[in-house]
Amino acid sequence: RKEVEQDPGPFNVPEGATVAFNCTYSNSASQSFFWYRQDCRKEPKLLMSVYSSGNEDGRFTAQLNRASQYISLLIRDSKLSDSATYLCVVKAYNTDKLIFGTGTRLQVFP
């Protein structure tokens, strides 16, 4: 079983739609959680951290469910510029390493 699992998609949604991605992780000792964004043929960039209480950054909302070991990302009012691959990232306790999921691809169309 992979340490971090994501639905690869693609998710094809119209502009203005709301879309949600989920991600599950296998290591219950995981301590920190993130969403990174990767545009086609570009490097990954940090989108947002995921806090236990959930957090929001503009149109983006991230939530963590430790009991079920999953993380979610909700994007409201999708823009064409949101088209990218979204990587779920987990960091275990007492380690410097990040474990990346293989990503969920989002395509927003006009």
Added chain:
Amino acid sequence: DAGVIQSPRHEVTEMGQEVTLRCKPISGHDYLFWYRQTMMRGLELLIYFNNNVPIDDSGMPEDRFSAKMPNASFSTLKIQPSEPRDSAVYFCASSYDSNGEQYFGPGTRLTVT
């Protein structure tokens, strides 16, 4: 700041040749990470350094791969001899600490024929 700098951006080489990838981290960052990304396996950590010291190289595929960080502003990843299955995008990333915010370079796209 210029961000993380990697060179070359593209490398095409023949099987058996030596390949050297270079990385300059962001100034002041104490951590440097080397990743490999393929369609099949996604983004995999190969090795990382803290204050120029290799901490974990468990992701290095085999002895053909080696990495060095002679000073705080430079690191290399070497593959010798290269094989077609090494074809991938190799990213270098740096971070100020280990809290999870890593800054990636633009990557080196390696093709081994």
